[in-house]
Amino acid sequence: MRLRSLFAAAASGAALIVPVAAPSATAAPPGCDAADAEIYAAAPATVAGDPGDLLACRPAKLTNIPGDVPMKAWKVRYVSTDAKGAKNVVTGTVAIPDAAWTKGGSRPTVAFNPGTLGSGPRCAFSKQLAGEYVDMYEGGNLQLFLKAGYAIAATDGVGYLDGQVHTYMVGANAGHALLDIVRTSRQIPGGTLTADGKVGISGYSEGGAAALWGAQLAASYAPELDVAGAAAGGVPGDLRLTAKQLNGGFFAGFLADALVGLNAAYPEMPFDELMNGQGEQAIRDVRGNCLFGTLAVFLGARVENFSTDGLGLEQIYGIEGPGGVTWGEIVDRQKLGVDIGPASSGARYEIGFPVFQYRGWLEEIIPHETEDGTRQAYCAAGVNTTWKNTYPTEHLSTDWGAAGDVTNFLGDRFEGRPVQGNC
Known part of the structure; x- marks a missing residue:
């Protein structure tokens, strides 16, 4: 199937x-x-x-x-x-x-x-x-x-x-x-x-x-x-290549899972404070759904719609946390084959x-x-x-x-x- x-x-x-x-x-x-x-x-x-x-x-x-x-x-x-x-x-x-x-x-x-x-x-x-x-x-x-x-x-x-x-x-x-x-x-x-x-x-x-x-x-x-x-x-x-393809697509729920999952591992980084009302609901949806529920909720979703400033992926990667570490650096740490x-x-x-x-x-x-x-x-x-x-x-x-x-x-x-x- x-x-x-x-x-x-x-x-x-x-x-x-x-x-x-x-x-x-x-x-x-x-x-x-x-x-x-x-x-x-x-x-x-x-x-x-x-x-x-x-x-x-x-x-x-x-x-x-x-x-x-x-x-x-x-x-x-x-x-x-x-x-x-x-x-x-x-x-x-x-x-x-x-x-x-x-x-x-x-x-x-x-x-x-x-x-x-x-x-x-x-x-x-x-x-x-x-x-x-x-x-x-x-x-x-x-x-x-x-x-x-x-x-x-x-x-x-x-x-x-x-x-x-x-x-x-x-x-x-x-x-x-x-x-x-x-x-x-x-x-x-x-x-x-x-x-x-x-x-x-x-x-x-x-x-x-x-x-x-x-x-x-x-x-x-x-x-x-x-x-x-x-x-x-x-x-x-x-993850950068994968996120670009997922954003706004049929399987955007996987991108939502990844964003919330990275925040769970690195709670010191800016995240919750960036969200608008739709973003706050998105976090609750990720935490409350399993696989198919997440895919259904986030069908066609774009990350730009979830933050107060309409941040895209590249803008999110540039955001700094404690010590000047950026979200982009954290995402790059997950790259395989390095x-x-x-x-x-x-x-x-x-x-x-x-x-x-x-x-x-x-x-x-x-x-x-x-x-x-x-x-x-x-x-x-x-x-x-x-x-x-x-x-x-x-x-x-x-x-x-x-x-x-x-x-x-x-x-x-x-x-x-x-x-x-x-x-």
Whole structure:
């Protein structure tokens, strides 16, 4: 199904976010019996523990993963690190197949970041996987990983605790949270994952950007993880290019999510005081809607309409905050493929494992220039990169159309098969 068709249903009033009865979960092992409210409770003023430390968990039944794959699953609450280096608290899901791992060594884990789901607390991937809302579309992708025997450590990303808003498209937040949930997955009472298990990183769209940030940060932030490979598709690697295309278009809701998400990560920067009445309502709309609701509300919206002075994107980029830092500088910090290199290169971000990047031939949301440019930056830096852009699909359907290739790519890396890349 094409994303335009899904969006048309949302815009015409179809109920795509449907609360359902919470499924029952298996009995919690000792030490993993937190109430659901405890998982998502507001973060404390001071966060104790090390990155990846498990703070709370509870068994979950993942009704939005099709196929009835026998598994044990948990919602988790854990420690991570934000873009400024401060500790924060993040939520997510861990799932381990019941079937024994028989391919040698320890069971590998796929660190997974979902594509855009929306910015409000109810949109969290862990809630949607457990059937609390229906506005997600990647259950089938996770089914493939589980059927292949891989565990899943799926982060919600930063900003899904009570009273928060998702820090959408903030690279360091996303990369840290994705790596840290792998650490967390090995601490669950009653879990079976071990520290020597290989790790694959995967995500599409927003999740693709998070996956590449996880790949770029792995060597410096989580050097103990044995990352075997990363797969990232539909990647908005340059937010300036992406924002220019989104502004005033069919998918302007993604731009609204990004603006509010950046403000959530950098609240010291001018933002609320710039808004007119329409802008204030826009912030409430972002915080109150999930994916399809956001797209419907912001259909054709332009950022120029939300500020008292009618500020355009370029004018917003020039606005200074404390210390003379501009919004443009903050946006540029999220750009992928900058200061990267292979292992032992001395680059700021060393990537010592193969990377698979991909996009659909009919991509209509993310500019081809930034997806192709991110791949070119990886190739120019000498990172082992496999690229595929021949899927006969648009944005959303590429996520599903490439899922088999992603599973096979990571499976080959887990089994130690070499890949030369096709730069």
